[in-house]
Amino acid sequence: MARTIAKDHDQKRAQILKSAARVFAREGFDRASMTQLARECGISKANIYHYYDSKDAILFDILETYLRELRDLICGIEMDGLSAAERLHKVVAEILLAYQGVDDEHRVQTSGMSALPEDQQKLLRSYQRDMVEFLSGIIAEIAPDVFRGDAVKLRSATMSVFGMLNWYYMWNSGAGSDAREEYARMVSNLTLHGVPGL
Secondary structure: OOOOOOOOHHHHHHHHHHHHHHHHHHHOOOOOOHHHHHHHHOOOHHHHHHHOOOHHHHHHHHHHHHHHHHHHHHHOOOOOOOOHHHHHHHHHHHHHHHHOOOHHHHHHHHHHHHHOOHHHHHHHHHHHHHHHHHHHHHHHHHOHHHHOOOHHHHHHHHHHHHHHHHOHHHHOOOOOHHHHHHHHHHHHHHHHHOHHHO
């Protein structure tokens, strides 16, 4: 007889992923053990194996869930009627707000993805690529003459914006929504107008 799924299965799974992200971010994926993960989750090691058969499976689920949800959120932003500059600000602000409360997942993405098999990395990179292409399209709209025929320059500009966003938690850990909105305005203005526009 097939084992029934508990009513709180999804909730416990989400708890495991959140706790495991904390352990992986703190200890590093290679050094973390299933025993540590179970202890952080507040459940038995046997119970954690009911949900995942290895820490590799947990790592993939953390990153797949995090990046897919982030991609869907960012690429699904409603921007009808906005100018290219307004689109830039809206996307930058939404990215920063989406990063709020997920510093551990963000660190694990940066440091842990290479531990996964190539096919899983390929899927995760496709989520990242979707977001890069989405932002790149907005930046290209802002200055079409600057980027026309120069994909390298456009990619460099796009990745520079992501660089300003992705490392924000390093110097402003725990920043709230207001601080993130203010920094989003700064990044947008810096991208649009340079330092004199700040």
